[in-house]
Amino acid sequence: MKQLILVLTALTLSACAVFNPYEENFRCRRTDSGRCVDVPTAYHMAKDLDGNTARAANTEYEESLYRRVTELLQAPSTPVVAPPKVMRVLMLPYEGDGNELFMPRYAYIFLDRPRWVLTDPFARGGK
Numbered sequence: 001m002k003q004l005i006l007v008l009t010a011l012t013l014s015a016c017a018v019f020n021p022y023e024e025n026f027r028c029r030r031t032d033s034g035r036c037v038d039v040p041t042a043y044h045m046a047k048d049l050d051g052n053t054a055r056a057a058n059t060e061y062e063e064s065l066y067r068r069v070t071e072l073l074q075a076p077s078t079p080v081v082a083p084p085k086v087m088r089v090l091m092l093p094y095e096g097d098g099n100e101l102f103m104p105r106y107a108y109i110f111l112d113r114p115r116w117v118l119t120d121p122f123a124r125g126g127k
Contacts, residue, residue, distance in 0.1 A: 081114050081115070081116060082114060082115050082116075083114055084110050084111065084112050084113055084114045084115075085110070085111040085112050086108055086109070086110055086111065087108070087109045087111055088106050088107075088108055089106065089107045089108075089109060090104065090105075090106055091104060091105050091106070091107055092104055
């Protein structure tokens with residue numbers, strides 16, 4: 001019985017090795033438009049910015065960011081809305097006409113309207 005279990009275990013493990021979909025020998029056969037180098041060389045290539053393409057891409061990105069910030073700063077001021085004044089009123093529990101019970105709740109009332117802050121106050125007779 002022990003021999004049968006041992007044979008079945010060995011057979012199962014060998015079957016798993018046969019059906020392994022991955023290749024064991026990797027030595028850069030398919031480069032996928034990359035380079036086949038060892039890890040230390042790849043590290044030195046990544047840290048070494050002798051190639052002007054990395055510097056050019058970095059400076060181009062920085063220049064585009066600076067251009068965008070400059071455009072935002074030179075644009076006219078964005079109007080800002082001042083929120084309206086709101087009053088919260090507590091309504092205490094009371095009994096309605098049809099013997100209904102109304103529980104306590106809040107009612108919100110706008111005391112004024114929202115207004116633009118960065119506009120000219122004298123343009124249209126503003127206060």
